[in-house]
Amino acid sequence: MAKVVLPLEVARSFAAGVTEHQVQGGDVRRLLKDLEQSFPGIAERLGQGFAIAIDGQIYQDWFVEKVRADSEVYFLPAIEGG
Amino acid sequence: MNLAEAMKKNAPVLHKGMTTEGVEPAPKKSSNIAKRAQFALGDVEAGFKKAEVIVEGDYSTQTVHQGYIETHACVVSLAADGMATVWSSSQGQFMVRAMCAKLCGMDNSKIKAIPAEIGGGFGGKTVVYLEPVAMMLAKQSGKPVKMVMSRDEVMRATGPTSGGHARCKLGALNDGTLVAGELEMEYEAGAFPGSPVGLGCMTGFAPYNMTDILCTGWDVVVNRPKAAAYRAPGAPVAAFAVESAMDELALKLGMDPLQLRIKNAAIEGTQAPYGVKFGRIGNLENLRAAEEHPHMSVPLGPNQGRGIASGFWFNIGGTSSAEVMINEDGTVIVVTGNPDIGGSRASMALMAAEVLGVDVSRIKPLVADTESVAFSALTGGSRVTFATGKAVIEAAEDAVKDMKRRAAKMWDVELDQVEWENGCAVCIETDKHKPLSIADIAKKSDRTGGAISGKANINAQGAGPAFGTHICDVEIDPETGFVTVLRYTAIQDVGKAIHPSYVEGQMQGGAAQGIGWALNEEYVYSDEGQLLNTGFLDYRVPVCSDLPMINTVVVEVPNPGHPYGVRGVGEVPIVPPLAAVANAVSRAAGVRMGHLPISPPKLLASIDEAK
Numbered sequence: 001m002a003k004v005v006l007p008l009e010v011a012r013s014f015a016a017g018v019t020e021h022q023v024q025g026g027d028v029r030r031l032l033k034d035l036e037q038s039f040p041g042i043a044e045r046l047g048q049g050f051a052i053a054i055d056g057q058i059y060q061d062w063f064v065e066k067v068r069a070d071s072e073v074y075f076l077p078a079i080e081g082g
Numbered sequence: 083m084n085l086a087e088a089m090k091k092n093a094p095v096l097h098k099g100m101t102t103e104g105v106e107p108a109p110k111k112s113s114n115i116a117k118r119a120q121f122a123l124g125d126v127e128a129g130f131k132k133a134e135v136i137v138e139g140d141y142s143t144q145t146v147h148q149g150y151i152e153t154h155a156c157v158v159s160l161a162a163d164g165m166a167t168v169w170s171s172s173q174g175q176f177m178v179r180a181m182c183a184k185l186c187g188m189d190n191s192k193i194k195a196i197p198a199e200i201g202g203g204f205g206g207k208t209v210v211y212l213e214p215v216a217m218m219l220a221k222q223s224g225k226p227v228k229m230v231m232s233r234d235e236v237m238r239a240t241g242p243t244s245g246g247h248a249r250c251k252l253g254a255l256n257d258g259t260l261v262a263g264e265l266e267m268e269y270e271a272g273a274f275p276g277s278p279v280g281l282g283c284m285t286g287f288a289p290y291n292m293t294d295i296l297c298t299g300w301d302v303v304v305n306r307p308k309a310a311a312y313r314a315p316g317a318p319v320a321a322f323a324v325e326s327a328m329d330e331l332a333l334k335l336g337m338d339p340l341q342l343r344i345k346n347a348a349i350e351g352t353q354a355p356y357g358v359k360f361g362r363i364g365n366l367e368n369l370r371a372a373e374e375h376p377h378m379s380v381p382l383g384p385n386q387g388r389g390i391a392s393g394f395w396f397n398i399g400g401t402s403s404a405e406v407m408i409n410e411d412g413t414v415i416v417v418t419g420n421p422d423i424g425g426s427r428a429s430m431a432l433m434a435a436e437v438l439g440v441d442v443s444r445i446k447p448l449v450a451d452t453e454s455v456a457f458s459a460l461t462g463g464s465r466v467t468f469a470t471g472k473a474v475i476e477a478a479e480d481a482v483k484d485m486k487r488r489a490a491k492m493w494d495v496e497l498d499q500v501e502w503e504n505g506c507a508v509c510i511e512t513d514k515h516k517p518l519s520i521a522d523i524a525k526k527s528d529r530t531g532g533a534i535s536g537k538a539n540i541n542a543q544g545a546g547p548a549f550g551t552h553i554c555d556v557e558i559d560p561e562t563g564f565v566t567v568l569r570y571t572a573i574q575d576v577g578k579a580i581h582p583s584y585v586e587g588q589m590q591g592g593a594a595q596g597i598g599w600a601l602n603e604e605y606v607y608s609d610e611g612q613l614l615n616t617g618f619l620d621y622r623v624p625v626c627s628d629l630p631m632i633n634t635v636v637v638e639v640p641n642p643g644h645p646y647g648v649r650g651v652g653e654v655p656i657v658p659p660l661a662a663v664a665n666a667v668s669r670a671a672g673v674r675m676g677h678l679p680i681s682p683p684k685l686l687a688s689i690d691e692a693k
Contacts, residue, residue: 005357008120009104017106053358057643060400061541074357077119077280079396081463082148082205082311082653 002071004031010046010075014039025069028052028062051078083611085247085268088114088304096273096303116275117301121283121355129262129294133253137330141323141676143660144604145245145270148312149595149623152201153236158216159226166193166217171200173207173421174460179452185214186221193217196451197421204423204595205311206241208462237616241310242605244269244277248323250286252330258337260292260346265323268300269316272308277301278316284356285657286320288394289343289365289549291352305611311462313592314395314653318599318660325391325661326676329668339390339665340378343551344369354547364575364639365392365549371635372551377571385558386568389665392551393657397650398463399542399643403456404473406434406481408534412521414438416447416477418470419458424652425584426466430474432580433646437478439505440520456539464650467580468641469542475645480536485523488530492518544643548650550574552593552658556666560689563682565601565667571633572658577641577649588651590632596659598624604679 001022011019015038023034036043052062053074059065060078067073087093095112102109104118130136156170166188172178175195183190200207212229220227231239246269253262265286269277279299287295297320332339347366353359372378372390382388405417416434420426427447435442458470486500489507493500499511506517527534555569572589579585602622606614615621640647660678668675671685673692 008122009118012104012106053356056359056361057543058358058396058398058545059543060398072359076284076356076358079281079398079463080278080311080315081398081460081465082208082313082315 001025002031002067002069002073004035004073005075007050007075007077010042014042014045025067025071027064027066029064031067031073046075049078050075083304085245085270085302085304088302089268096305114303115300116271116303119280119283119299119301121297122295123292123353123355123357124294126262126264126294126296130253132261134256135331135334136251136253137327137334138249138251139323139327139330139674139676140249141326142247143245143319143322143599143678145242145306146599146603147237147242147621148204148206150202150204150206153231153233154211154240155230156212156216157226157228158213158220160220164192166220168193168195168213168217169198170195170213171198171207172210173200173203173423173462175421175452176419176457177208177460178210178213181210182214182217186217194451194453197449200421200423204313205315205462208311208460209241211240233618234616237621238613239307241272241308243312243315244271244309244319246270246282246319248319250323250327252327254331254335256335258335258342258345260290261294263287263292263295265297265320267298267320267323268302269319270304270306270309271301272306273303274308275301275303277309281316282320285317285394286324287355289348289392290346291348293353295355297355306605313595313656317393317395317657318596321391321393321657322660322664322678325658326664326674329389329661329665330674340369340372343390343392344373360547362639362642363547363549364637367637367639368392368549368551368573368575371573371637372553375553375571375573375635377553377569377633380555380569382555385560385670387556387666387668387670389554389662389667389669390551391658391661391665392549393654394547394549395464395653395657396547397468397545398465399469399545400459400463400465401541402458402470402473403539404470404477405455405535405537406474406477408481408485408520408524410524410527412444412519412524414440414445414520416445416474417450417455418447418474419450419455420461420466420470421449423461424588425581426461426470428584429467429471429580433471433474434478437475437482438520439502464653465545468545468644468648468650471580471648472542472644473538473540476538476540477536480538481534482536484534484536485520488523488527488534489518491530492526544641546577546641546643546649548575548577548654550654550658552662554659554662554666556663556670558667558670558685563684563686563689565680565685567597567630567663569630570597571635572655573635573637574651574654575637575639575649576651577644578638578647579636580646580648582636585636585651586634589634589655592652592655593632593659594624594629596656597629597663600660600663600678600680602679602681
């Protein structure tokens with residue numbers, strides 16, 4: 001199972017403040033489906049202004065990136081620059 | 083209304099109905115606090131219980147402007163068929179097109195945005211101000227419209243960066259090992275929500291290997307201009323607090339501040355404050371370079387002090403497009419869609435030259451308008467040399483592939499018999515064919531399939547995080563409070579410096595802006611709320627005569643996510659200077675200077691108070 005870590009603000013709104021969750025690997029789309037089943041509405045929330053980091057690699061624009069069964073996935077605020 | 087006033091219980095509310103997001107239970111009362119952002123690792127309370135030494139400090143910075151020399155300017159012309167052309171200097175012609183279309187109710191396809199040369203942006207030109215206004219005026223008048231801001235208008239109406247307030251608490255063992263850190267910050271967003279306080283939370287502790295931290299940020303609206311991006315948005319204020327606290331900790335432990343940083347340096351595998359484990363990074367290499375730098379052994383005299391500080395920025399990738407076109411004479415045009423704000427055209431040409439195997443003088447890099455190249459995201463986030471550079475490399479490789487096909491046709495051999503070496507197609511099957519240069523292949527291109535070009539449209543991944551460490555020596559005048567910067571050294575891991583002197587220029591420019599932030603720059607308001615210092619005589623950015631030579635050390639720990647190891651350069655150099663300068667002044671004066679800018683009256687008052 002892949003480890004997914006939600007931003008604190010999202011975890012508070014959808015997952016009773018629990019940030020760390022185990023989900024099926026595969027790809028980001030599958031991962032979001034799994035999260036959505038447990039926490040309805042979370043997929044839409046995570047689609048608004050969040051980047052994703054899979055095994056340390058940050059993707060600003062994510063869609064179907066691969067997620068291994070032992071991957072660590074973090075949702076982060078999208079990073080801007082100057 | 084400043085931060086403190088806006089956060090008071092009975093402060094006038096700027097936006098009725100706006101409540102604080104990210105707080106449970108959700109508040110019902112309107113507030114000027116738009117949002118709370120929080121990042122945590124481990125258990126900060128347990129961490130502080132382990133601490134043998136604790137320091138706590140209170141820090142603040144003022145609203146400052148990006149200070150680009152060229153003010154905002156544009157020309158908009160509408161043709162009889164409704165097609166609009168916008169000439170403006172910005173950090174993204176595609177952003178200009180999209181924003182004008184949205185704000186003016188037009189289709190993207192009706193607008194052509196032509197990027198002008200830019201006289202400084204630093205993040206402040208990632209948004210539009212004049213262009214949609216000029217568009218509507220041009221529509222109404224039926225004439226081309228030119229608009230140019232005065233400096234006064236730039237200062238009053240365009241985005242500064244947030245002033246901020248921070249409390250930082252650090253816990254360590256007696257040997258200097260950091261065991262806990264807590265950072266709470268409030269940033270001014272200006273009149274509408276959206277300060278970069280979240281990015282401050284994500285970056286402040288990034289240079290250190292810490293397992294138990296809590297960072298909380300509050301986004302606060304104030305009746306000042308809406309904040310816009312400025313080099314490494316959010317990071318300098320957070321770094322100022324953390325790096326000042328690190329200096330206090332070093333003093334309390336009786337430890338060398340550089341050794342304290344080396345002992346706790348984030349390295350490959352360290353978990354960043356935002357959770358992700360760092361890949362290959364050059365933070366420790368920077369600190370080692372500082373340790374060995376001659377600057378560190380220059381003796382200090384009376385009233386002099388030395389400050390050290392580190393800083394971090396993520397760097398980003400994103401969407402970039404490039405086309406490499408081979409002219410009939412074998413010269414090359416490299417077309418990209420990113421305005422050149424820091425010398426990126428030269429880097430694009432150098433990377434294309436490397437792939438093609440030709441001298442860079444044979445290559446002309448161009449920044450194209452929105453109808454001459456595919457979409458590219460903004461120039462910003464230290465992304466262009468990394469992301470657009472990757473696109474240029476791929477486009478040049480595509481052109482090489484095409485030229486190998488042409489050579490195979492010219493020699494009547496299989497494609498796998500052709501290789502590309504030193505700017506020429508070489509036949510490996512037999513030595514009877516003389517190598518063909520780009521010019522040789524281009525000359526015959528009409529007979530082998532027409533014009534030759536390569537292109538790449540990518541969403542670049544693999545951006546490499548970057549760190550910097552700065553050393554600053556100052557002398558203070560205890561009678562006037564004036565601070566003279568005596569020596570300054572900026573050290574940074576850039577991954578790979580494609581154009582080393584432009585890289586150094588970015589490091590020096592960022593350091594100079596950070597020194598201004600530390601010593602001089604602030605918005606000064608009258609009691610009636612009028613901004614008083616709207617020109618460069620009163621809003622004092624450092625000029626050459628104010629500064630010593632900014633020495634640079636370019637550290638190169640290659641980013642595995644880029645073919646040549648590029649990380650990105652432009653933002654890190656503004657992160658450490660605030661604390662590097664303040665730490666130097668604090669050590670010279672014997673009193674902690676936690677509130678910027680360190681103007682002469684403020685320094686004198688602090689010295690007097692400490693007596």
